[in-house]
Amino acid sequence: MIRLVRPALPADLAGRLPGLTAEIGGAANPARAARALWKQAAVRRGVHAPLRRLLEGMAPGYQRCMYCGDSQGTDIDHFEPLSRNPLRTFDWLNHLLACSTCNSNLKRDRFPVAGDGTPLLVDPTTEDPFDHLLLTLSLGVYVARTAKGEATIDVCGLNRPVLTQGRVHARRVVLMCLARWAAGRERGAADDVRDAVLTVRGQPFADVCQAMLRLARSPGAERVFEESPWALPVLRDDELRAQLLA
Numbered sequence: 517m518i519r520l521v522r523p524a525l526p527a528d529l530a531g532r533l534p535g536l537t538a539e540i541g542g543a544a545n546p547a548r549a550a551r552a553l554w555k556q557a558a559v560r561r562g563v564h565a566p567l568r569r570l571l572e573g574m575a576p577g578y579q580r581c582m583y584c585g586d587s588q589g590t591d592i593d594h595f596e597p598l599s600r601n602p603l604r605t606f607d608w609l610n611h612l613l614a615c616s617t618c619n620s621n622l623k624r625d626r627f628p629v630a631g632d633g634t635p636l637l638v639d640p641t642t643e644d645p646f647d648h649l650l651l652t653l654s655l656g657v658y659v660a661r662t663a664k665g666e667a668t669i670d671v672c673g674l675n676r677p678v679l680t681q682g683r684v685h686a687r688r689v690v691l692m693c694l695a696r697w698a699a700g701r702e703r704g705a706a707d708d709v710r711d712a713v714l715t716v717r718g719q720p721f722a723d724v725c726q727a728m729l730r731l732a733r734s735p736g737a738e739r740v741f742e743e744s745p746w747a748l749p750v751l752r753d754d755e756l757r758a759q760l761l762a
């Protein structure tokens with residue numbers, strides 16, 4: 517999971533959503549009304565489609581899921597589930613792009629909160645996941661930094677084996693690209709430098725490269741990169757960071 521920037525809604529769409537929310541608010545059973553309205557054919561065409569386009573533009577890589585970073589984001593996910601807060605069904609700030617595994621099989625209606633009611637899930641559009649989640653690069657495993665991180669790992673299944681294996685693989689790809697980037701720059705081969713950047717930016721698991729860039733400038737970096745010490749100065753290079761940092 518990486519930090520994402522949410523753009524403002526286009527005026528026409530922003531103008532349409534409050535009416536739909538009012539319709540839900542006025543219903544005898546708001547949760548049922550929200551579900552029915554969300555599935556309506558006209559809403560799918562007129563609201564889902566433009567929302568999805570905006571979310572796809574925000575998502576890492578090629579429309580990857582905002583939770584796992586692996587699979588294609590196919591679903592508009594309600595961060596705060598519709599069953600818990602139907603009035604946020606058409607709230608743009610409550611929409612994320614998720615794959616069907618994260619959205620329908622794992623997260624579903626789960627929305628843990630702390631004793632004071634604060635959500636315990638990381639919202640990558642309002643906070644930096646790096647503050648809550650530490651990626652162990654050699655294993656591809658997330659370790660919680662906070663209670664929020666712990667709940668997010670649990671609810672989104674962030675350490676399921678297909679993801680940890682994918683992150684280990686993604687790290688290998690990033691390291692190969694870093695070597696190509698450094699060698700390319702050394703001998704003035706602009707094509708190699710560009711290919712290395714495009715390969716990293718286009719692959720799933722954007723979190724792996726972002727974690728490498730962050731950890732390279734964190735205390736203990738030498739230990740984290742002890743198997744590939746040559747990569748450390750490359751990851752610390754301002755030119756590379758400008759091309760790869762999210």
Ligand SMILES: [Zn+2]
Binds near residue numbers: 582586587614615619
């Ligand atoms: Zn996912």
